[in-house]
Amino acid sequence: MKILVTGGAGYIGSHTVLExxxxxxxxxxxxxxxxxxxxxxxxxxxxAGRTVRVHELDLRDEPAVTALFAAGGYxxxxxxxxxxxxxxxxxxxxxxxxxxxxxxLVLLRAMAxxxxxxxxxxxxxxxxxxxxxxxxQEDHEPLGANNPYGWTKVMIEQVLRDVAxxxxxWRIGILRYFNxxxxxxxxxxxxxxxxxxxxxTPYIAQVAVGRRESLTVFxxxxxxxxxxxxxxxxxxxxxASGHVAALEHLAAMEGGARAWNLGTGHGSSVLEVxxxxxxxxxxxxxxxxxxxxxxxxxxxxxxxxxxxxxxGWKATRSIDDMLTDLWRWQSQNAEGFGG
Ligand code: NAD
Ligand code: WQD
Numbered sequence: 001m002k003i004l005v006t007g008g009a010g011y012i013g014s015h016t017v018l019e020x021x022x023x024x025x026x027x028x029x030x031x032x033x034x035x036x037x038x039x040x041x042x043x044x045x046x047x048a049g050r051t052v053r054v055h056e057l058d059l060r061d062e063p064a065v066t067a068l069f070a071a072g073g074y075x076x077x078x079x080x081x082x083x084x085x086x087x088x089x090x091x092x093x094x095x096x097x098x099x100x101x102x103x104x105l106v107l108l109r110a111m112a113x114x115x116x117x118x119x120x121x122x123x124x125x126x127x128x129x130x131x132x133x134x135x136x137q138e139d140h141e142p143l144g145a146n147n148p149y150g151w152t153k154v155m156i157e158q159v160l161r162d163v164a165x166x167x168x169x170w171r172i173g174i175l176r177y178f179n180x181x182x183x184x185x186x187x188x189x190x191x192x193x194x195x196x197x198x199x200x201t202p203y204i205a206q207v208a209v210g211r212r213e214s215l216t217v218f219x220x221x222x223x224x225x226x227x228x229x230x231x232x233x234x235x236x237x238x239x240a241s242g243h244v245a246a247l248e249h250l251a252a253m254e255g256g257a258r259a260w261n262l263g264t265g266h267g268s269s270v271l272e273v274x275x276x277x278x279x280x281x282x283x284x285x286x287x288x289x290x291x292x293x294x295x296x297x298x299x300x301x302x303x304x305x306x307x308x309x310x311x312g313w314k315a316t317r318s319i320d321d322m323l324t325d326l327w328r329w330q331s332q333n334a335e336g337f338g339g
Contacts, residue, residue, distance in 0.1 A: 190329030230267030
């Protein structure tokens with residue numbers, strides 16, 4: 001298949017591009033490098049032993065994107081491009097609604113104009129909002145969010161369902177990721193957050209490598225076994241293989257839009273993650289317990305059985321694998337791709 005990957009230079013995108021190449025697909029990347037660097041794709045090319053054509057474009061540039069699709073001959077698109085920092089989305093809602101919604105609308109119009117109607121979209125467990133019971137089920141309604149970033153995912157999902165309902169030649173997969181962590185086992189590619197990491201495992205890794213002094217655990221008074229929140233951490237390589245499985249399923253599917261949870265179905269606490277990191281790497285992570293972070297849920301994990309039944313996909317890597325691979329990446333690249 002010839003596949004255009006938007007946001008393919010980013011964290012999940014780069015691992016997925018590598019997985020697609022290893023399955024023999026023909027892959028091109030569209031990215032504006034707003035939150036990534038071309039070095040990630042150079043390393044993917046090195047690992048795959050193949051070159052990847054990169055289109056340095058903003059997805060909101062409609063004339064350029066339309067022209068790209070008119071000439072591209074793509075069979076399918078995987079749409080990762082977007083802004084993703086929850087706290088920043090609260091401070092800059094218009095930037096988030098603007099980028100995430102506009103870029104998706106431009107993409108859908110360019111796809112329709114070129115008769116490319118197979119799409120995999122990066123959604124998030126955040127669409128289950130504050131009140132869904134765990135483990136989250138794909139059919140849960142109503143979807144919702146507690147920050148502008150999350151609402152962009154809810155809104156885009158609705159757009160995708162409406163588009164698929166309007167024309168049965170669209171085949172759309174909506175993948176709801178839980179908490180992606182880890183890195184490729186080579187240590188060549190991984191997550192390279194700009195500035196202070198928002199997420200737990202990159203923060204732990206930066207403390208361990210000496211870039212930050214100590215971790216703050218955001219609250220230990222939750223109603224969980226050790227008082228810290230539970231999350232469904234999933235290895236980024238399992239996530240990458242989920243995209244390949246979804247594409248293969250879509251190619252054989254009748255028209256429509258369908259959502260799948262991509263998670264392990266299991267929650268780990270913050271203190272368990274710290275302990276597992278120390279055990280997997282032998283490196284101590286100093287931490288102090290601080291106040292809760294606003295908006296954090298007590299627990300978030302999904303039921304992954306639909307993806308297993310329909311896509312034939314299941315997460316196989318353990319939390320120890322995730323943290324070992326994260327540490328290999330971070331210790332070999334203390335400053336990320338810029339180092
Ligand atoms: P990332 O920031 O590493 O990758 C996103 C990529 O999109 C970046 O390379 C960025 O430069 C590019 N981009 C952003 N806006 C663009 C635009 N207008 N035009 C072209 N390129 C643009 O993020 P990631 O962690 O790889 O996430 C990928 C997708 O998965 C995002 O849609 C994100 O919301 C979603 N997601 C991520 C997580 C997570 O925790 N990482 C969880 C659930 C869902
Ligand atoms: C995990 C746990 C924190 C940092 C976010 C988005 C979500 C999704 C994935 C995209 C929580 C605790 C964290 C720290 C800590 N993204 N923590 N100290 O909040 O589950 O999900 O990223 O869709 O939408 O909300 O992930 O890694 O930020 O936090 O104690 O320095 O670690 O309180 O319990 P989260 P996270």
